[in-house]
Structure formats: C-alpha cells, structure tokens
Amino acid sequence: MTDARTFSSPLDLQSVRADFPILSRELAGGFPLVYLDSANSSQKPTQVVQAISDHYLKHNANVARAMHQLGAEATAAYEGGRDKVAAFIGATNRDEIVFTKNASEALNLAAHSLGASLKPGDVVVISEMEHHSNIVPWQLLCERTGATLKWFGVTEDGRLDLSNIDELLTEQTKIVSLTWVSNALGTINPIADIAVKAHAVGATVVVDASQAVPQFPVDVSTLGVDILVFTGHKAVGPTGIGVLWGRYDLLAALPPFLGGGEMIEIVRMTGSTFAAPPARFEAGTPPIAQAVGLGAALDYLSGIGMDKIAAHEHAIVEYALEGLKTVPGLKLLGPTDAVDHGAAISFELDGVHPHDVSTVLDTRGIAVRAGHHCARPVHERFGMQSSTRASFYLYTTPEEIDALVDGLGFVRSFFKVD
Incomplete structure (x- = not known):
C-alpha cells in the first residue's frame, strides 16, 4: 500500500479541514471521527x-x-x-x-x-x-x-x-x-x-x-x-x-x-x-x-477550485482502491481502477454482513454506509443484497483511508474470519 507520507494532493488538507469543525470531533472510546460517508451527505464548513x-x-x-x-x-x-x-x-x-x-x-x-x-x-x-x-x-x-x-x-x-x-x-x-x-x-x-x-x-x-x-x-x-x-x-x-x-x-x-x-x-x-x-x-x-x-x-x-477538488478526489480514490485490495476476502462492487471513478467505493467482506462491518467500524470512529444505498437493482445485478460503502470528499485524508483499511482488518479478527 502507498505510504500516506508520499500521498500528493493539490489541496492544503490541513487548511480545508480547519473549515469543518465536526472533523475534529473525538467519538466514544477516544477515537477521532473518520467521516467516510460524504456520498450520503457532505459535512458543512463554518462559512456555510x-x-x-x-x-x-x-x-x-x-x-x-x-x-x-x-x-x-x-x-x-x-x-x-x-x-x-x-x-x-x-x-x-x-x-x-x-x-x-x-x-x-x-x-x-x-x-x-x-x-x-x-x-x-x-x-x-x-x-x-x-x-x-x-x-x-x-x-x-x-x-x-x-x-x-x-x-x-x-x-x-x-x-x-x-x-x-x-x-x-x-x-x-x-x-x-x-x-x-x-x-x-x-x-x-x-x-x-x-x-x-x-x-x-x-x-x-x-x-x-x-x-x-x-x-x-x-x-x-x-x-x-x-x-x-x-x-x-x-x-x-x-x-x-x-x-x-x-x-x-x-x-x-x-x-x-x-x-x-x-x-x-x-x-x-x-x-x-x-x-x-x-x-x-x-x-x-x-x-x-x-x-x-x-x-x-x-x-x-x-x-478552493473544482479542478483541485477533482484532482484530490481522484488521488484519494486511487489510494483507497490500492489499500482496499490488500484486505483479504474483500470484493469491490464496481470498477476496480480509478479511471472514470467517482469518490464512492462499495464492497463486501466475505463472511461479514455489511451492517456488521459498519457497526464495528463505528466503534472505532469510522463512519461508512451499509445497505443498498438506494440502488437495489445494481446490487441485484451483482448478486448482492447490500454492501458497505466508503465515500470521500475534499477533506478526506490518506490517513483516514489507512484507518479504514486497518479497521477492516479489525472487523475480520472480531468476527474470526479466516
């Protein structure tokens, strides 16, 4: 997996995140909020x-x-x-x-x-x-x-x-x-x-x-x-x-x-x-x-500039796809490369229901969505009832992707998935 220290974005992520006070929240258990549900609803900057x-x-x-x-x-x-x-x-x-x-x-x-x-x-x-x-x-x-x-x-x-x-x-x-x-x-x-x-x-x-x-x-x-x-x-x-x-x-x-x-x-x-x-x-x-x-x-x-936001989204999707492919038993729903790929990635984890994946990730401060995402026909197309979805935006950092990948490893160990 790419090292977060070498991740390159055209955005000053520290400055961007400072505009979104909610992103500095500490959740139950002392975990920082890792918000990966922006396709569902984005967070709001102070200016708005x-x-x-x-x-x-x-x-x-x-x-x-x-x-x-x-x-x-x-x-x-x-x-x-x-x-x-x-x-x-x-x-x-x-x-x-x-x-x-x-x-x-x-x-x-x-x-x-x-x-x-x-x-x-x-x-x-x-x-x-x-x-x-x-x-x-x-x-x-x-x-x-x-x-x-x-x-x-x-x-x-x-x-x-x-x-x-x-x-x-x-x-x-x-x-x-x-x-x-x-x-x-x-x-x-x-x-x-x-x-x-x-x-x-x-x-x-x-x-x-x-x-x-x-x-x-x-x-x-x-x-x-x-x-x-x-x-x-x-x-x-x-x-x-x-x-x-x-x-x-x-x-x-x-x-x-x-x-x-x-x-x-x-x-x-x-x-x-x-x-x-x-x-x-x-x-x-x-x-x-x-x-x-x-x-x-x-x-x-x-x-900020929509060109810069688009470039950041592309880079974070590339980074996330690379990281998720290292998780044993994880199957991606949809394109497996970042070409013409928006900032949402759905997947299933073998042996664990998506709702359980989401619930356990939440205990570690990681917010993702589980379900059919109001897109049931495409899930049926791939023989799935539901999936877990991580989605990103201009404030998403590579460290948050690392937290997701590590969290999925914890999910596998929690449910004793081989």
Missing part, C-alpha cells in the same frame, strides 16, 4: 453555517411578497443564490435555475412535466445503476401514461453497458434519464456522448448529477443535455434544497409540477395561467435560507 445563521438573525422575511426592507433583503439573498448556482454550473440564463427541496423532487418534477405528453408506445430509458430517485418517478410515469420503461444494463466491471444503445435509443425513445456518477459503483458515465445519440432520435436527456456537481467542474452550456439536477447537501451545502437546471425553451414549454402561490400569473375561479420559469416551478414559500446557504457553499467550493 455562518451564512445561514446571518440570514436568519439579520435578514429573515418571506421573498417576493413583503414590500419592506427585510423582504427586499431576503429576496435579494434568495435570488443571489440562484445567480451563484447558475454561474457554478455554467448556465447562461439564471432563469434556467429552479430550486426544489432536493434532487428527488427535481427528478419527480422532470418526470411529471416532461411526461405530460407521453402516450402508449413511447419509451423512457434509464439504467440499472440508478439511484431509486431516478427509477421510481419514471416507473410511475410509465404506469400513468402507458409508456414503456427500458434500461441500460451494467457490465461485469461496473460500467454502463452501451452494447445495445442503438436498440434502446430509437424514434420511440422520448426521454433518457441517467446518473452521471453512480452513488453505489462510483462509475462516471459518458453523458455527453450518450446525449448526442439520444438527441439524434429526438429524445430529451435528463441527468442526475447529485454525485457529479460536488466532485468536478460542470458546464451545462457545453454538456449537451436538456435537464440536470443535483442536491445541495452533498456539495457542502444545507439540506432541504435541490436544483433543477433546464434549457429555458424547454422549461417554458412545460406544465407546472405543483400548484400554489407565486407560480401563477392570474388566478380566477374559472381557471389559472402560470408564471414564466423559474417561478412556474417554485410554488409556495421556497427554501430561502437554504438557497443562501447553497450560494455560500458554491462560493466555498469555487474559492
């Missing part, structure tokens, strides 16, 4: 927490309704968050940014509104490696409309199986919705290439970028997709906010998802007309403080 606190303590009011100073300040802060999201992902029009409560709601919005025109005989294409949030909304849509759901399979090495792409993408295919980075396998998919083929048959392309936006630079102006969604809490931002980016001409042609205040143009008892995007898709009081916090989070990531 302070931005949210400052908003509530000094500027709290509802947006777009109050005609007083606090209302104006809150509206400016909320819309400022929209501007920061647009800049961060390369959107050329701030009105292409729709705030939701999470990525799941954004995907449900996409399925509901895009699906309004689907009919029997139409096809929606997803993949076997999707998070449940990018499976269930499309299943429900197909049940409602009579459309057919089809999917890409996964190869033995955990990559998207594109061998039958010409059979899946035909003139009947109306929507293609894929994850950019698998939350279970860590696989980075060739979204731009698939989008070209999908558009050639007239399909609309939706991308779940929940694991992509936090990890590497994203530019929707050149990616070539139609809708992209992500969530704030995986990108050092707060919970309770998600983002849907869509081409403005597409959003302007879609019906609303939820009805209520602020998404309307005129309401009469005989019927209603609806506001232009993004207001059309933001019914009711929005996640105001969360948008402020997300803006602060993206400022924080931009200040």
